[in-house]
Amino acid sequence: MSEDFNAIMYRQKAKAKEADETIYWDFNDIVEFANEHDALISIHAGRKVNGIDKELPNSKALPHQFAAKDEIGKKIHFFEVGQKRDIDDYKKYIWPSVGKKPIIICSDCHDPREYEQKNPLWIKSKFTFAGLKQCLYQPEERVFVGDIPPALDRICKNKQVNIDTIAVHRKTDCVHKDMNCFDFQIPLNAGLVSIIGNKGSGKSALSDIIGHLCKSKTMDHASFLNEERFRKRPKNFADDYKGIITWVDGHSEEDSLGNSEYESSIEDAQYLPQKYIEVACDAEQIIYCNMDKNSFSISYEAGAIEDSIIKNRVIDVLEGTMPAFDLRRKKYEN
Template identity: 25%
Template structure:
């Protein structure tokens, strides 16, 4: 079972950050604290050709409200200025903990990126450089084979992102069509077919420096690749200044699933779903709790012993096997919402759970988003039919009755539900949905 009880939620992710292990200035602690301050839930540390700070940043963030993804940024052989890719890695793959030691041995060394090789590259032309300076110089002199690197990243459960759009080190250095308007020898003008191949076979996500819907739509339509933006922060104060909203569990597995469903990725100020939620807090359930009454000992059954159900604001269905409690949850929510159809309840019914006052041993509480509203009742209570019905519930028996009796009754129920939820200004002063529709039809007829 997932540790995220509420299911997938929209969170801010910054999947491209550098530390002082490469060409950034921030320590692991500074990066984490800045990300938390800016409301970022997931960050990836993606230093150039090194994982020196991976263990330290994960240790620092261990008990904080943020998840760290291990990453490495690579320079490849493609493009005029080298196309950059990033490998993002899970914490564990096939029983192997992918800490800094494992990433060095399994990823960097096979690609010729051992610390010894990078230092040697950095000392070319100046053998007197210290190891630290030579390493930081050498990491920008080495390159990897794009396809080989992508295959190794994926071999260990990783995700491959590529710089795209107008971003530095972008794959745009390689032409789409592979047809140059002139005779050239530059690799950027001649690798169109390779570009198409690598986007289709070796890349999972495209990263741009800012939202460019034209390019983003192109990558999605032509190659099935979603687009993200990230801060690419080298100054730790810039961490989280550019981010992507992703609706997924806050880890690499969540990112993988989101990359297959573009609707789960949003670049912009706020996803429409969150905007809708913030404007409709009284219409959005947050939590249902069910517990024993204080005097109950469990003698008549241990149902509903400290049940705590967090409700995802975008939930549209409850799925489960027969007898798994779907009807019980629905009817308890309906009871707490003053449902007018309680005579058709099949669980909170005098012949079932209410028989011999069994339900009186239990109490429930329903909360709306941000605690704007809260309702509590004993499960043996009846709905208050004189109070406002805050949620309209159609029991299965009622639904069957609507469908079997007559089309008019079903239509009447649907119209009643729709009309009662319409803003007052849209009702145009009419008292029923039918009257409103008749008026709209008259307008259409007159126009014709």
């Protein structure tokens, strides 16, 4: 992109390029170049020196004098303010007009030795350009200005109950040396974590392992770590593996996946296996929703769980539902 910038923006589009002090570009040329090169545009705003609200006041400005021109505000990606109090003003007066956009606070200091931090800027993402772009879609969730984001503050104050990593490795004295089902370490986010994958890809295995390492009292309902599957004797593959859970405060606990007796009766976390919930099969009524992808029409179909058509709808939509139907049947037989 730097080569294109020199060839297009500097050599062709730049105005008064005889000196660095006078060079400038037409705003629309900047927008066009940025869009063609998947770039992001930020603009000084609020009370920031040479900001858009100070340099471009016009009839469209809102009474509080913090508004940017609509046509410019809609084309840029980030508003860069100089004071934290500008953020609330922009959310209140500018977002309704141009849409929600990330508002960041930065310094124009060109000498790091003279830099004085006013307010910390937090961006929740990977250290990549793609991570930064995610802020465009979630400006409120991804950007925070202040001492510490509330979610991170909650974790720091409760490190002993937040999981840092989950790991499973094969034991050195394993029996079935020709199999290596697990060998991983996964960091876990303190927010909502979603486990996805095709049927039989290990989703229930991972959630069961986490429940097991947290000494959950509902492990009798586990669909993977049970005596019919991974713990099935005489092979009992689970005995070949150990799981390690590490918490944010640094302490770790280790246990064999084949162990079903816990030293402590206190749960570290509650676990609700799919079989335990039985959501679909304990419902008094099922409403099936469907959208025709061609006509975009939405239809609804309601009925009792005993209805054969509704039952088939449930089986088609919810993976692993047949065992839940069996549990319901056995419950009523007893």
